[in-house]
Amino acid sequence: MSESTRPKADRIRALLETESDEIKGNTRLFNAARYDAVEAVGEETHEQYRTRAREIKEESIEQLPDLTDRTRTAVEANGGTVYIADDAADANRYITTVIADAEADSVVKSKSMTTEEIDLNEAIEADGYDVWETDLGEFVIQVAEEAPSHIVGPSLHKSREEITALFEREFEPDEPLDSAQKLTAFAREFLGERIDEADVGITGANFVMAESGSIALVTNEGNARKCASIPDTHVAVAGIEKIIPSIAELEPFAELISRSATGQDIPQYLSLLTPPVETPTIDFDHEDEPSFGNSDAERDFHLVLIDNGRRSMRQDDDLRETLYCIRCGACANSCANFQSVGGHAFGGETYTGGIATGWEAGIEGLDVAEEFNDLCTGCSRCVNACPVKIDIPWINTVVRDRINRGKDPGFDDLLVDGLVPDEEESGTPLRKRFFGNFETVAKIGSTTAPLSNAVASSDVARKAMESTLGVDARRDLPAFKRTTLRKWARSRDSHVVDPVRRVALYPDVYTNHVQTERGKAAVRVLETLGCEVVVPDVGGSGRAPLSQGMIATAEDKARNVAKSLLPYLEDGYDVVVVEPSDIAMFRREYEKLLPTGAYERIDEGSYEILEFVYGLLENDGDIDALPTGDGAGIAYHSHCQQRTLGLESYTETVLERLGYDVLTSDVECCGMAGSFGYKSEYYDLSMDVGETLAEQFETAADERTIVASGTSCMEQLDSLLSPGTRHPIELLDPVR
């Protein structure tokens, strides 16, 4: 391992030992609850809410200046004040002045990531006031003096036992606090007193409604209700992006937010407040006076809207959609890496999980985003989870690209021959180039195989690769085949007369150079089902450079692919793809990389191999021409990006129709994720993620054939269980 990556590896290893179990338990619970809740409400209905929510956010951010003005007008008409803060210091200055003006002694807060972002507590304390977090999760991390590990559950890395130890140490209670009930009761009483005494209550706002000057708060504990009603002065702090036009636009979000966050159909409390509220003020100093102490105090309300980088994000075509985020945490919960390490590794100054890259890049800067951005592998499992359809992997890719360039301004990833370490390059860009240019590696590898394989796997080479490229020596390297799939295809005659379809089988880099058997199987299966098959000369899809944040190279590759494939499509060929990460490029990322027309043509005309076989069988294809499964058992792991496209069911269905007994994994990702698992500082994490998949298959491994669609997944399963993982198309091969 190189010296620069060692601290990161150590940090990850430490978190895997300390926080991982709790994070896994909690995020997976949320994640499973989300799947159940979405299923219960119906995919289609859920999709309608997502579409509507997305539209509202797009329009609201578009109209932000106007909505901000309308918010100010409405809040002021109601008797409150609006302050727009340019940055954290500006916001803190205003809020501490409000606290001073209220002649306050103490302040209570309900959960607000935005106040974490501006370090409000530090500012309040610096001015000599007490400030208490009243959300129990926030309270725990306040007492522990830690940073939140999750957007929704800031303390979810802590076990009950740890909280007990922490509270008993800090508060020395008379009774032991050895259960969740006792801890909650203790916190309720302790914080209840703090709230009753407080002069100022600070809340966040999940949504701000411009027309009426209202805020919406989503909570389960009831503390935000108290913070907003018991102290006479209420300060609500929110990013400027939280504004929507009116109560009418709140509806889809009310449907989506808790379902996405915790699998609840609605939060315990959805507060719609248009302060100053009618609830009378309460005076605990006159505790025996009727009518809540007969207080004659007036309610005072301040809405503090924070820019802190957001207006620039709004102007940034790639970061803009970060502002649509409603902070539900679904992207974190659905992320296999996050499930293993949590937000203390996968997060920045404030925000955690995949979307944190967008927030931290926009608010803090690229240097903060760089610390954790690599943990997004682009598996895309968060894409369908996000209630506002943010392309979180794309944001991560863009930020990675900017980091590459920022680190090395001369870094021009179009000069792809930088395989050989060039003089002035060292560190990240070189490694990114190596993985990003895997296609070139593969070409050389095949031409010089088997010598290249022998050399590459020699101890000397592995050591050198580990120290210069950070390729973990514990990983097996792909073995390149001297006869590529294309070479093989050229050397044989195809015999199909009167074909039902004509297929251009895309020779992705792996299928062409490494996993040639699955390519050959694909050709034979398609021919057996009456297709004419050609294996055209097409370059890499751009997946490898894209995953390294080399967008220009990826774009170049995409254009070349389009140039090669479009003539086939025009000619009536269907494009069939074996490698799921490449079909995902064609269907998803090419939208960003190609002109619309070319993207649409490729998107419509290309199919994942088993999806295509399914289609053939549905259209009178002769299933009897394929070998049957005879009840044999299969343990099938679909590929993350394949699942995001909704393509895994075709494989399952085809295998079942052939008579196989199919057990499918339900993990979000295998942990390998392309080059990720090869990188030495991520090896432990990659294996930890893989462990969950291995556990699901371990007991079945003796009786079932292990089958996986993706190359990385096959490699990961080979190293986790035993070598011999197969691609599903190989089971259909008439000459298997």
Added chain:
Amino acid sequence: MSAGSVHEFQQSLARLDTASTVVSPDEFETELKDIIETPAVGAALPFDDLSLSELPVQLEPSPAQLREAVTGVTGARMSIASLGTVAVESRSQGDEFVALYPEFHVVVVRESDIRATLSDAFTWLRAEFEAGRQSLILATGPSSTGDMGALVQGVHGPEQVHIVIIRDNESQ
């Protein structure tokens, strides 16, 4: 906007571990008396024909009474059958405090005010906002937290909720 059924509302409440009782307007006082655990505080009901004045419920309580109360009684002008949700309005009668402090929250709703779904509730909400009534809480079940290592009910809000559904006169 479609009305929700009492039956569905009760089923949703059962899923939330929330008790419910259906009564006729005539039985209202006697039933409520049975349900309430004293000391109790309340906010005057937002219904012309139903009142808490004959019940052992302290209206407009002092802060001390509020803290000592076991039960808090409020009325909800809107509830949602599919979710088991009730509205707690921010009124000058102090509904918000009465609904938050005591560990037991008793909510009086009228059958005719039950909406079928959240979408129907939003139709009502839009009309309310239009009419200038713009502060309320949609409360669903008891307050809860998972932050202390296991799900616990009764955090800063009530630990237990009981919904009293008043049958419409004509359906008696």
